[in-house]
Amino acid sequence: MKSFSVSVVAALVATVQAGLRFGCSTLTIQRLDPVVQPGQNPSTHLHHVVGGNQFNATMTGDVGARGTCTTCQMSQDFSNYWTAVMYFKHPTNGSYHRVPVINNAALAAGTTGGITIYYTQYDLSKDNLKQQPITVFRPGFRMTVGNPATNATEGAKHIGLSYNCLQTLLNRGPEMRDFPTKPCPAGIFVTHHFPACWDGVNLDSPDHQSHMFNTIDLDGFTNAPPCPSSHPVRVPQVTYETVWDTTQFSKLWKSGDPNPFVWSFEGDSGFGTHADYMFGWKGDALALAMNKSECFYDGCGSITKQDMSVANKCTVKDMVGENIDGWVSHLPGFP
């Protein structure tokens, strides 16, 4: 774990409002976890990963400087973003089948599978709070949100982690804490909001969370109250949205039966939902964009966008080499 003192944190950005939203196609689905289980191949459970091609069992140093391609629309973003993988557990014979990811509505044409990524400043809509200045993450920065071992909401720790039962790709229905209790006509929409206050010193922490602090007390893209003195540096709020296409399993879910979906860590409760972030923007590309006012969705005038047909050519090797598809008798990594 490397650390920087507050005094060397890059130029603080004036209080402005900028937000990025973009899609990243699926990069790989394999059992690696360079944040929580660095160096371990395979890691305990399967992940769905998007972003830059430096993704590996171990990731150190300046990923953005080394990256040569990315599945993200923003071509200077070599960060990696990942979550657990959703599986369907057959209610009568107990076999598992991976649930495919489909792209969110309104993303760039050609996005395949993937995750919708947001970097927002103080809000998606204007607010009148006197906000702290914003700074962006530094090379080597990483964090997680949520915890696979959690099987209850655990109050504040679960803020920002949610499910929607999609009525259509555009009609999300109400936000929920846990898996839906009946089949969803257009899939399950999963959201992970990360905390937006940093201790300003540590690029990581032993639990990958205590260098960050969440001041948002509601779900969603809401105004975050000011950061506390323990975590005084305001960073962009990072959010992931993933659409799991559960529709092919609806007819196997008999009315009245419990939720048949599980996460790849063998969690049949939805409370263990979690996500990992590895910063990897090239140079000051993110800082320049987040330093603009009144821009959203468009790259903020300074970020280069690539065609998704180019993004989709970016790959990493399957470094684990196990069967994760078709009907399988066990979740990958579980006996």
Ligand SMILES: *[C@@H]1O[C@H](CO)[C@@H](O)[C@H](O)[C@H]1NC(C)=O
């Ligand atoms: C991943 O790590 C292995 C082992 O250190 C290394 O041989 C390989 O080149 C790395 N792959 C990438 C894309 O960096």
Ligand SMILES: *[C@@H]1O[C@H](CO)[C@@H](O)[C@H](O)[C@H]1NC(C)=O
């Ligand atoms: C469970 O059911 C699925 C779908 O009907 C089938 O393809 C699979 O082979 C079954 N698994 C076992 C172990 O029978």
Ligand SMILES: *[C@@H]1O[C@H](CO)[C@@H](O)[C@H](O)[C@H]1NC(C)=O
């Ligand atoms: C939650 O986890 C704890 C500790 O592993 C366990 O004792 C408890 O039974 C679990 N609760 C549920 C509802 O699964």
Ligand SMILES: *[C@@H]1O[C@H](CO)[C@@H](O)[C@H](O)[C@H]1NC(C)=O
């Ligand atoms: C942010 O913009 C201000 C005003 O244009 C400029 O002075 C400052 O250097 C910029 N900071 C970064 C990190 O780009």
